[in-house]
Amino acid sequence: xxxxxxxxxxxxxxxxxxxxxxxxxxxxxxxxxxxxxxxxxxxxxxxxxxxxxxxxxxxxxxxxxxxxxxxxxxxxxxxxxxxxxxxxxxxxxxxxxxxxxxxxxxxxxxxxxxxxxxxxxxxxxxxxxxxxxxxxxxxxxxxxxxxxxxxxxxxxxxxxxxxxxxxxxxxxxxxxxxxxxxxxxxxxxxxxxxxxxxxxxxxxxxxxxxxxxxxxxxxxxxxxxxxxxxxxxxxx
DNA sequence: GTTGAGCGA
Numbered sequence: 001x002x003x004x005x006x007x008x009x010x011x012x013x014x015x016x017x018x019x020x021x022x023x024x025x026x027x028x029x030x031x032x033x034x035x036x037x038x039x040x041x042x043x044x045x046x047x048x049x050x051x052x053x054x055x056x057x058x059x060x061x062x063x064x065x066x067x068x069x070x071x072x073x074x075x076x077x078x079x080x081x082x083x084x085x086x087x088x089x090x091x092x093x094x095x096x097x098x099x100x101x102x103x104x105x106x107x108x109x110x111x112x113x114x115x116x117x118x119x120x121x122x123x124x125x126x127x128x129x130x131x132x133x134x135x136x137x138x139x140x141x142x143x144x145x146x147x148x149x150x151x152x153x154x155x156x157x158x159x160x161x162x163x164x165x166x167x168x169x170x171x172x173x174x175x176x177x178x179x180x181x182x183x184x185x186x187x188x189x190x191x192x193x194x195x196x197x198x199x200x201x202x203x204x205x206x207x208x209x210x211x212x213x214x215x216x217x218x219x220x221x222x223x224x225x226x227x228x229x230x231x232x233x234x235x236x
Numbered sequence: 237g238t239t240g241a242g243c244g245a
Binding site: 010011012013014015016037038039040042048049050051052076078079081083084122123131132133 | 238
């Protein structure tokens with residue numbers, strides 16, 4: 001009942017170029033911000049178009065919401081409202097049945113393993129930042145199984161990333177064909193460049209990783225890349 | 237361009 005023990009606001013509709021600093025600079029005027037952050041995509045690193053701010057005062061949060069909701073920031077209309085409790089795994093579980101007012105005054109119990117384990121202490125050494133399997137403390141390695149398990153984990157992880165990266169390489173290549181401004185990225189490209197386009201054997205064959213899905217009307221799925229840069233009104 | 241972040245026993 002009563003109120004939440006935290007005052008966090010969700011900021012949606014942000015421009016791609018808006019950063020955590022932009023949020024803080026725009027909201028700290030309403031009160032002291034304990035935290036101001038813009039959520040970034042894990043696969044591309046760019047902002048996802050929304051962020052969060054945390055106040056140390058309820059009134060500050062209320063004023064910020066009342067003053068900034070529907071306002072324009074960095075050229076985009078932003079949505080400001082109370083943030084969700086962020087629980088239930090990563091909050092990826094979306095349910096249309098739930099409304100925004102749920103949870104604000106609703107009593108709920110904290111899952112013993114939810115965010116409550118934010119300390120991240122492992123059962124082996126009790127230190128945060130890693131799990132028991134990755135515990136650096138040798139006092140509990142239990143017969144060297146730690147090394148084999150770690151090596152196995154490493155190879156599996158690496159292999160998985162390789163497959164994922166390969167998928168992105170094809171995707172990235174598609175953008176490269178349309179716009180080269182993102183196709184020249186070194187880093188990962190340099191590592192798989194020899195395995196990427198070269199894998200096709202011949203790039204003039206016309207047959208690409210799409211499997212020839214195109215060739216008929218309506219074959220185009222996307223007519224616009226997600227890497228659109230917001231502009232302050234035009235660049236001459 | 238709309239609810240995050242760290243995956244588990």
